[in-house]
Amino acid sequence: MGKRPSNLGAWFAAGLSVAGLAGFIFLFARRMDIWGWILAPVIFAVYQIPAALLYGLWKRRRAEMLPKPAEAPAASPEEAPPPADPE
Numbered sequence: 001m002g003k004r005p006s007n008l009g010a011w012f013a014a015g016l017s018v019a020g021l022a023g024f025i026f027l028f029a030r031r032m033d034i035w036g037w038i039l040a041p042v043i044f045a046v047y048q049i050p051a052a053l054l055y056g057l058w059k060r061r062r063a064e065m066l067p068k069p070a071e072a073p074a075a076s077p078e079e080a081p082p083p084a085d086p087e
Helices: 006-029 034-065
Strands: none
Touching: 006 034
16 A cells, blocks of 8 residues: 555644635734735735745646546457347
């Protein structure tokens, strides 16, 4: 049996996401004016970039570690079973 991939990368990405939210609140939300509310989605997205990149790397590594399903060989018309009798 193969080694199961760890979920540590996903938990770390979630932690970075929460840290990005906390950093946004600490740096900007305390003294927001109208420009802050307009730019808040952009600033928040920038703080989420490290978490999103780490999650993508974890997902790609996990996909490489998981076994791929076996593909059935394509049957040629000569190898196909005869059609069933309708009676």
